[in-house]
Amino acid sequence: MALRKNKTKEKRAKQAIKYYKILRKAETISEEVISKAKSFEEQLKGAAFKRKTEEFLNLILKDKKSLDSILVDVFATGYLAIKEIYGITLHKVQIMGAYALHRGDVAEMKTGEGKTLTAVLPAYLNALEKKGVHIVTVNEYLSTRDAFNIGKIFHLLGLSVGSVLKEQSPDQKRKEYAKDITYLTNSELGFDYLRDNMVINIKDKMQQEFNYAIVDEVDSILIDESRTPLIISGGINVVEKEYHDVNNFVSTLLENDYIVDRETRQAFLTESGVLKAEKIFNIKNLYSYKNSLLVHLIFNSLQANYIYKLDVDYTVKEDQIILIDVFTGRLLEGRQFSEGLNQAIEAKENVTINPETKTLASITYQNLFRMYKKLSGMSGTAITEEEEFLDVYNMRVLQIPTDLPIIRKDKADVIYATKDAKFNGIVNKILQIHQTEQPILVGTRAVSESEELAKLLEAKDIKFEILNAKNHAREADIIAKAGQKNSITISTNMAGRGTDIKLGKGVKKLGGLFVLGTERNDARRIDDQLRGRSGRQGDIGMSQFYISLDDEVMQRSGLKKFQKFLKSIDQDPLESKSIARSIKSAQKKLEGLNYDYRKSIIEYDSVLNYQRIITYNQRNLILKAADFTNIIEQLLNNFLKNLSKLEKVFEKNTFSSKLYFVKLNHDFNLTLKEEDNLEIEQAEIIAKEVLSKKLKDKINNFIEANKFDVIDYIRKIFLFSIDMNWQKQLDQLDKLKSGIRYRQYAQKNPVQIYIQEADKLFNLYRAEINEQIITMLLNANPLNMNLKRQGEQKVKDLFVS
Known part of the structure; x- marks a missing residue:
């Protein structure tokens, strides 16, 4: 055991040295780029940018020069193009991030450090091969916004820019994919790949080769969303009554008839539950091969009733079950649970049961993105998933330093015995801060939590904005205003929002943005994403989490030993280093289970x-x-x-x-x-x-x-x-x-x-x-x-x- 630990330490030490060398190289290159940009500044104006791009194209396509051999010159040209269009001068750390992206790694850059503009440099460089560059975002608002705003920079440089949208026809998409640089969402990329492999004429294909991709919010797309495969389905015959019969049976089970494994998020029948099933369905042996379909239906119904929760894992909209991304709170339009689980949830919620589907084509995000010749990504929080990025995608996570020091204060968690006590504490804290006019961003884990908190604030006649899966269309507008005086914003998880929260006039004097988390998440980086909304670019700010033993993570973490003690102090909160350590340990364990x-x-x-x-x-x-x-x-x-x-x-x-x-x-x-x-x-x-x-x-x-x-x-x-x-x-x-x-x-x-x-x-x-x-x-x-x-x-x- 000791030998294994020593080898692990040795391996980590070697990796640390290697990462340090890469970052030093990135810093050196960034200094060279800034120096080169100064020498280019007088000659690069207006149409000269396009002529410079033509020079680079000749070097790559005719003279067969490598991208690395012209990297400094190309980055310097892109640097000046950004300045020409928007009057923004890139920081040295942004150029370091750009170098990491060109290498095919993950650049971890904190919120507000300018990731969107960072991606311009490697996209410009790699587009010179004329094989296409994909910039992948989490939603269509971001892809269309960036294609328009950042597209101005690429157009100045003489490159074509496209944006692929769900509503477009195959002909329109084909034109967009043919552009030098294409902005699109991960889901549309995947579905278009599957559709391309169902065409009966080669000219009907939309996509070209998978050459180079930059994935924004890379941990959200390549880690969180990778749990659910992309599936194109066709309907098959199904008997609705069977789903309802099984749901009626499962929903009436007593607690001793089933067992819930919170760690693996699965539910199973106990011996008494099996006996009840055999009696209700008039069979001798539930687990006989003849009853395999019934076992399958019961298993799904158990998950639907005792694991998957309304307004947490899914919501009901217009008589349909719509999945929710549990990490970002977004609706996953067009996605559904497979193998009959979706139908089990439809039976539970008593909505129309759609035909159980047969898979016509499917792919996981892991295998979709591994098709790229070079893959890179950026995020504010990726280091905790470093092992998975390296093992699955062969990408290192390089932590790019911030331009200015982070001065946000992250306060210790406030711990309550019960959920009710916790919410009372949260409301009191919001009222206390609101009296000072300091803006507050409240991050909730689920839609149901955001709505519960909203009702409590309405009862106090407090004005606020709410952002969750049910009104996500206004998300950019809501988030952009969250840093103004007197504002209270309640939002589900903040991953991938893609919009900076800029502080309003006089807010810095009030202490900046106060971020309040209503619950810890399975993964530490989701908590870090919420914290990171405050203290951007050296701003002052503060964050704090309020938790209770009724919370999901606490229930799954085995911290029941503290329950009796906490209940003894009733409504009073507690700040405990021992419990904080246990929560961190529990999160690590859950991260490991999710990775497995x-x-x-x-x-x-x-x-x-x-x-x-x-x-x-x-x-x-x-x-x-x-x-x-x-x-x-x-x-x-x-x-x-x-x-x-x-x-x-x-x-x-x-x-x-x-x-x-x-x-x-x-x-x-x-x-x-x-x-x-x-x-x-x-x-x-x-x-x-x-x-x-x-x-x-x-x-x-x-x-x-x-x-x-x-x-x-x-x-x-x-x-x-x-x-x-x-x-x-x-x-x-x-x-x-x-x-x-x-x-x-x-x-x-x-x-x-x-x-x-x-x-x-x-x-x-x-x-x-x-x-x-x-x-x-x-x-x-x-x-x-x-x-x-x-x-x-x-x-x-x-x-x-």
Whole structure:
């Protein structure tokens, strides 16, 4: 154990030295950039910026110079362009952050340090390769705002700037993606990637290659949101009554009928709960394989009723369940829980139950962003997730120093025994501060908390602004005014707001912005994000958290030993270093559990990702193909080899050429001589010769029909088969993953079992595609195939049996 600790210390020491060297290099480069900018200042005015960009393009595209070789000159030009447009001179620390972003690392820069302008320099430099730069933000307000405001700088430099929005048509998006620099949200980037891999014509693709990305609020996007995959779904048949029946059963359970594991956020039936289920549903053994669907429905309903909370994890809007990002308080439009959990919550809230969906395409953020040749990000709080950034995305977290020292005072937590006592204390504190006219920002963990506090303040006839998932459209306007005298702003978590809180006139004399947190979060950095709203750019400010033993983190942290003591002091608050240490320890533990959960998602999705890449590469090959001769020949070879391995063509564990030919004759209406005692290779040669001729004859018939584009028709056959079977494969992998959670393996890792079984399914999936395409080509009737007349008629309708 001691040896392991020493090795860990040694490793950290080496990393610290390496990080120090990188920061020193960044500081040196920033000094060189400022010096170079001074020498450029007289010559770079107006149209000269565009001419300078043309010089850089020649160096990169014609002379094949590296980006690093011209970095100082390019950064200096960008530095002056910012000054030309907005009259802002970048600080040295901003150039250091820009260097970190160009390296493909995470630049941790505190709130108010100017991250938006920092991103201009690496975006400008990397755009010179003419392969596209994506600047990814958490919402469309920020992406459109930055594309317009920062776009002025890029336009001065002679670069094109785009902004991808959800409401745009594919044609509009294609134009925006083709720009040198494109601003967009993480969700639209992911969904467009999935949509691009469902098109049936190469010209319908919207995106270009994934070259370089700068991710704003990188911890929010790559860590927090990575727990929920992006899924494009299609409806399947479902019986609503089953969801309601199960919900009625689960909602009436007593406390001893189920157990809630707060650490893992899961709920399970106890023995008494199982007995009740068997009685209610009139079955003998709940866990019999025959009742696997019922077990699945009960498990989801338990989570819906006892884990997932209204106005915390989701809200109800216009008879629909809308997910809430628990870290930022934003609505996740277009997202839903998978595998029937969404339907279980709909039954709980008694809203319309939408059909349980079948996955048509999916990807996790981890695998989406790892496709970039170079990935970087920026955030005010990332260092606590450094290990995950390095392990998953191969990005270091470089802590960029602030331009001015942080003088904000972070006061010790105020601790109460109960939630009611805590809220009374919060209201009294708000009233006390408000009398001095000092602005207050109150950060709540959930929508329900913000609304509860709002009611208490309304009862006191106190004016305030509220920002949560239900009125997020005004967020920038509300946050921008939060630093004015007398203002009280109540908001759910502050991650990714992207708008500075600037202090109003005379506010500094009052002590700056007072940030009050109503609850600790699972992750320390979420608390730090809230604190960071005060004390920007050397401003004075103050922060403090109010907590109670009823809070979620306290309940999950095992701090019940303090409960009896705290209840003895009733309504009085307490400031305890011992409890503060326990809370910090609990947060670290929860961060570890959340990381383990995300790591598990990656482990499972890495299997799917391997299959996804092969499938999408095959699709792209088909989309680009101008001649299918070689593709069909390879497909036929693979089909015949796979056929020779099937049990159906073996007799007493020995290959039977007779059975091999019998199957081919039956499946493809052939008249092969059913010879016996041939070797596998001989049988394959004979079969290939006959099938090749039949396929060529069929294709010649297509050509003679002369009513349609034969290449386009064959392409549609391939794509139809790939897409149909890929959707089936995704569904089978979903079921496999879901089932493995309930299966026990002695001394075996469930992920390893999943990998093995998923591989078998993948081999069957590819074999099915090969056989299906051959069957479809051989059974096609050229008399029914005037595609131009038939328009959008599905490919499968063009075949006769």
